Each structure stands twice: as C-alpha cells, then as structure tokens.
Amino acid sequence: MSEHESIRELLSLAAAGVLAPDDQRRVEQHAAVCDACRRQLEVWQSYSRELVRLPAPAAPRHLAERTRARVLEQRAAVAQKRWDDIVLAVLVLFGWTMTLVTWIVFRLFTGGMLSVLEFGFVRIVIWSGASTLFAWLTAAVAAVMLGSQRRAVRRML
Amino acid sequence: MILAALMSSESALSAVDDEAARLRRGDPDALAAAISRYQHRLYRYLLRFSGDPSTAEDLFQQTWLRVMENLRRYDARRSFDAWLFSVAHNLAIDHLRKSRPDSLDDVLPSGRLRGDEVAGPQPDALEQVLEWERAAAVAAALLELPAIHREVLTLRFEEDLKLEEMAEIAQIPLSTVKSRLHRALEGLRNRLDHQFRPKGNP
Ligand SMILES: [Zn+2]
Numbered sequence: 001m002s003e004h005e006s007i008r009e010l011l012s013l014a015a016a017g018v019l020a021p022d023d024q025r026r027v028e029q030h031a032a033v034c035d036a037c038r039r040q041l042e043v044w045q046s047y048s049r050e051l052v053r054l055p056a057p058a059a060p061r062h063l064a065e066r067t068r069a070r071v072l073e074q075r076a077a078v079a080q081k082r083w084d085d086i087v088l089a090v091l092v093l094f095g096w097t098m099t100l101v102t103w104i105v106f107r108l109f110t111g112g113m114l115s116v117l118e119f120g121f122v123r124i125v126i127w128s129g130a131s132t133l134f135a136w137l138t139a140a141v142a143a144v145m146l147g148s149q150r151r152a153v154r155r156m157l
Numbered sequence: 158m159i160l161a162a163l164m165s166s167e168s169a170l171s172a173v174d175d176e177a178a179r180l181r182r183g184d185p186d187a188l189a190a191a192i193s194r195y196q197h198r199l200y201r202y203l204l205r206f207s208g209d210p211s212t213a214e215d216l217f218q219q220t221w222l223r224v225m226e227n228l229r230r231y232d233a234r235r236s237f238d239a240w241l242f243s244v245a246h247n248l249a250i251d252h253l254r255k256s257r258p259d260s261l262d263d264v265l266p267s268g269r270l271r272g273d274e275v276a277g278p279q280p281d282a283l284e285q286v287l288e289w290e291r292a293a294a295v296a297a298a299l300l301e302l303p304a305i306h307r308e309v310l311t312l313r314f315e316e317d318l319k320l321e322e323m324a325e326i327a328q329i330p331l332s333t334v335k336s337r338l339h340r341a342l343e344g345l346r347n348r349l350d351h352q353f354r355p356k357g358n359p
Contacts, residue, residue: 018320018335047346050291054315057201058197059196059200060214066218067217071222
C-alpha cells in the first residue's frame with residue numbers, strides 16, 4: 001500500500017481526533033503535500049463538526065422525577081421483601097418450637113416422663129388440636145406484624 | 158501549583174466517593190441530584206443509541222434502577238460516568254437484541270466502503286446543502302445507521318470521549334472501537350452522498 005493509500009484510510013479518524021500522535025503527524029505531513037488527501041481531510045472535518053454541533057435533545061421534563069420515584073418504590077419493595085422474609089423465618093421457627101414444646105408439656109402432664117414416647121389415638125387428637133390452635137395464633141400474629149410494616153413503608157413513600 | 162492541582166483532584170475524587178456513599182446509604186436527595194446531573198447526557202446517549210424517544214425514556218429509568226441495585230458492586234476507583242454509561246449500554250444492547258437484532262451488526266447495511274469515487278471534482282454532498290439543512294440531514298442519516306454505529310458517534314462527538322473510554326463503556330477492544338468508528342463515519346458519509354447526489358447522476 002502506498003503512503004497515499006494508507007493515509008486515505010486514516011483521514012476519517014484523523015478528523016475525528018482519535019489517532020495516535022505519530023499517525024496524526026503522518027496524516028498532516030502528507031496532507032500538506034497531497035491536494036486530494038487535504039481535500040478529503042477537510043470533508044471529514046466538516047462531518048466531525050456537524051456531529052459535534054448536532055442539536056442535542058433535552059431529557060423530557062418529568063423524566064428525572066419519574067425515575068427517582070421508581071427507584072424509591074423499588075427500594076421500598078426490596079426493604080419490604082427483606083422484612084417479610086425475616087418475619088416469616090422467625091414465625092416458622094417460633095411455630096415449630098411451640099409445637100415441640102406443646103407436645104412434650106402435654107405428654108408430661110398426661111402421663112409422666114416416659115409417656116412422651118408413647119402413642120395413643122385420643123392423645124394424638126388432643127395434641128393436634130392444641131398445635132392447630134398455636135398455628136392459628138402464629139398466623140394471626142404474622143398478619144398483624146406484616147400489616148403494620150406495610151403501613152410504615154407506605155408512610156415513608 | 159502542583160500541590161494545588163493535587164489537592165483539587167483529591168477533593169474532586171472524594172466528592173465522587175461521597176456521592177457513591179450517599180447513594181449507597183439511600184439518601185433520596187443524593188439520588189435526585191445524581192439523576193438530574195446526568196439526565197441530559199444519559200438521555201441523549203440512549204436516544205441516539207436506540208433512535209427512539211420512548212425507548213430512550215424507558216432505558217433511562219431502567220438504567221437508574223440497575224445502578225441502584227448494583228451500587229454495592231461499583232468500584233470507587235473507576236469513573237462513575239463510565240460505569241453509569243456501561244450500565245446503560247448493556248440495557249440498550251439487551252433491548253435492541255430483542256427488538257432490532259440487525260441494528261447490532263457492525264457492517265454497512267447497504268453499499269460498500271467508499272473508494273475514490275468522490276475524490277474527483279464532484280463537490281462534497283454536505284457542502285451542497287444549506288447550513289441550516291445540514292443538521293437535519295445528518296440527524297436523518299444517523300437514524301439509518303446500525304445502532305452500534307450511532308453509539309460510537311455520539312460517544313466520540315457528543316460525549317467527547319477518548320477511544321479508551323468508549324471501549325470501557327461498550328466493553329469491546331480498542332481496535333474494535335477504532336474500526337467501528339471508522340465504519341460509522343463511512344456509513345454516514347455514504348448515506349449523505351446518496352441522499353444529495355443530483356438526480357440522473359447516480
Ligand atoms: Zn494523498
């Protein structure tokens with residue numbers, strides 16, 4: 001490739017101002033002695049100028065505010081979910097502990113230490129009744145806690 | 158002099174750090190300030206890239222949602238600008254991949270690389286047009302280019318970025334940015350030549 005041809009490939013990038021200093025110098029030196037390349041460089045420079053001067057559209061007026069609101073909404077939703085997860089985990093743990101405790105306490109009161117390991121139809125029915133009661137109680141507590149949290153989040157927004 | 162320059166660059170750096178830290182803490186004022194500081198640049202970039210105002214608005218909002226989600230992963234040694242724009246870049250690419258995959262091809266959609274055919278006495282297309290018409294002609298021609306060509310053009314000429322910064326945002330090698338910018342300029346000029354070539358003189 002002749003110097004003329006290799007320089008021609010560089011003209012658009014030279015006008016865009018992104019060539020390494022060495023290449024930029026080569027282009028300028030060649031353009032000083034080659035009319036065709038100088039002319040082309042000027043054309044590319046006019047394109048660069050037009051691109052720099054292109055009228056810039058401003059962001060729509062409510063875009064920033066709408067975006068801020070969406071980000072805050074998302075953040076509240078994330079915080080809400082994290083809180084819900086914690087409450088749920090605590091309540092599940094609480095529920096299981098209470099069930100276990102009920103079972104042991106119930107057997108202790110109805111037949112002494114060893115009877116914890118015994119099974120009997122009536123006892124199982126009574127025990128299931130007691131655990132169901134605890135499950136409902138737990139669910140009610142959960143509902144109240146989640147409700148109060150939701151109200152708190154809504155106040156924040 | 159040097160000391161003053163050092164001190165001012167240091168305080169500029171800590172200002173950016175404070176910004177990221179305030180955003181992380183969830184300060185709503187910091188969020189509003191950051192969004193409004195970048196709003197026109199980010200919107201312009203997304204508008205040029207996507208070529209469509211309502212898509213640009215949607216991508217703008219998604220960019221900030223993604224930024225706030227990933228703020229923990231932001232490395233404070235990097236430039237916040239470059240990080241913000243690279244998040245926007247990824248979202249725009251995902252969007253275009255679904256809606257207009259052809260717009261991501263790094264080739265001239267029609268025509269060839271220009272040879273020497275305009276090197277002769279033929280006047281340049283752009284100069285035949287009245288000055289006030291030029292901007293409209295360039296804007297129209299831009300819309301016909303592949304999106305990734307519009308992206309490098311706006312990053313170079315409107316954002317005034319260096320090739321290295323453009324490579325960081327588009328997450329491509331430096332050599333690719335360079336050849337893409339070259340092809341984008343060729344494509345733009347081809348289109349304007351075609352548009353303004355006198356009728357009956359193909
Ligand atoms: Zn030459």
